Amino acid sequence: RYAPQAEHVPVGRHEPGKVAETHAAIDRRIVEEAAAGRCVVRLKGGDPLVFGRTAQELAVAREHGIPCSIVPGVTSACAAAAEEEFPLTARGTAGAVVFVTGHRMHGVPEPRWDLLARCNETIVVYMGAARAAEIAKRLIDGGRSPAEPTAIVHAASRSERRVRYQRLHELIDGAAEPACKPPCVIVIGPVVRLGKSCPVELGGTVSIGPRNASLVSERRVDA
Amino acid sequence: RYAPQAEHVPVGRHEPGKVAETHAAIDRRIVEEAAAGRCVVRLKGGDPLVFGRTAQELAVAREHGIPCSIVPGVTSACAAAAEEEFPLTARGTAGAVVFVTGHRMHGVPEPRWDLLARCNETIVVYMGAARAAEIAKRLIDGGRSPAEPTAIVHAASRSERRVRYQRLHELIDGAAEPACKPPCVIVIGPVVRLGKSCPVELGGTVSIGPRNASLVSERRVDA
Incomplete structure (x- = not known):
């Protein structure tokens, strides 16, 4: 709704009917898309740094030299x-x-x-x-x-x-x-x-x- | 900025140059304005229910029959x-x-x-x-x-x-x-x-x- 031009990739692991992606696959996808010059938004419910496993994804991004910023949320x-x-x-x-x-x-x-x-x-x-x-x-x-x-x-x-x-x-x-x-x-x-x-x-x-x-x-x- | 027609009443207690209102005075003002039929927004930094003293203000509003809703925030x-x-x-x-x-x-x-x-x-x-x-x-x-x-x-x-x-x-x-x-x-x-x-x-x-x-x-x- 806020970004109609964006490609929406559902990676939710617990929602019925959603593809269960592993975290390694999510990390890989983020790196690939960013490396291709695209702006990647990893959208999560709640606050990303409270039980959100953002630290792992961030570590992978840092390792690949991808600049990131984290938007805090309502936990x-x-x-x-x-x-x-x-x-x-x-x-x-x-x-x-x-x-x-x-x-x-x-x-x-x-x-x-x-x-x-x-x-x-x-x-x-x-x-x-x-x-x-x-x-x-x-x-x-x-x-x-x-x-x-x-x-x-x-x-x-x-x-x-x-x-x-x-x-x-x-x-x-x-x-x-x-x-x-x-x-x-x-x-x-x-x-x-x-x-x-x-x-x-x-x-x-x-x-x-x-x-x-x-x-x-x-x-x-x-x- | 989001409500140019609103009257803005600063009640911050710790900011330099701001009027130091007591909490009782803030509660009274909320009740008076709501009783006069106005829509009152009590704006706080952070999340209102984490060290925000919202419970006291809410209790006063409930006591006076003022319907409220609480918008969560980023603590x-x-x-x-x-x-x-x-x-x-x-x-x-x-x-x-x-x-x-x-x-x-x-x-x-x-x-x-x-x-x-x-x-x-x-x-x-x-x-x-x-x-x-x-x-x-x-x-x-x-x-x-x-x-x-x-x-x-x-x-x-x-x-x-x-x-x-x-x-x-x-x-x-x-x-x-x-x-x-x-x-x-x-x-x-x-x-x-x-x-x-x-x-x-x-x-x-x-x-x-x-x-x-x-x-x-x-x-x-x-x-």
Whole structure:
């Protein structure tokens, strides 16, 4: 839409119907196109330097002498927080927010869930859908309260987004569907209680479905 | 520029020559203008829900029945990382990034620097200019290596930005000027080593001055 003359090459690896390119193939394509004198835009969702693997692609570009510039973006945690209207930090409640990956690579050590639990700050787990139950258990074992409020936000900023509010221990019970499908972020901490859809008493769970497009204009203040 | 018909009310508290409004006065003004039927845009730098005090303003708006929507933004850590071209997370190096405030409010407990130190993840300290030496000491006391690379980025995304690379222990010695003036973020962790201005050997320190505007176009690939 913004560059009608551009050739659009979808390389998304997790979208249905998309060609699953390996990262090596993406790197190769970037180098080839740039070497041919073309301007290459590598478009990613979120912020490219937060769980975006931009560093690897940048290293390849640097190695081939291709000048680059990186445009920062809105990372999923910020998009989810803005839509649900809870802060990621709050004076006197959370002096820090941790963005951590729930996706464990072969051979890479696990994040220190026990220490993160004890920090008592806001935790946002990226790519944690498959391991939500295990991560919740590790945090509780590390000393985090089982009653801690959590929000699972699926497809933040997209029309098909879904939200589910529940307590930390409920993630262990597997009560996370359908919000807990990739792409999703799991937000853990007292700040979640300030979310616009969060039930005042988190005794049960609440699940919010796809965004109603008309709601957006209803919420706008007319000048 | 984007709304020439709008009335522009500067309420910045830290900029020279600006009127220092209290937060209560800002809240009151928002409520008054909205009650008069006007569309109010509360413009902030960075992401409004990361150390932005948006939650308080939102609470006041909700209390007065003023419908709001929050637009997410690029938080300073992401802006600084994009400009300096280091990732905030990296596979096998940092599975998490922590955004933490260095500004201690009266009566609010200190972040658990000892636990954050031991997590061995990327740490970004917001509003840490005045306490850089003390925070570095707490992290080292908590077990973080004194040799850890750090980057202090002043005024990320602005033309007057400055960057200083050095090791964690050098922050204790106070060798942080002039990058360490507000607004700045202090980025700590091995990912910093990938920054485009980072010296390969961080034996000494390196300080990068204001951005050369012409550099931007030099770095663009011509189509």
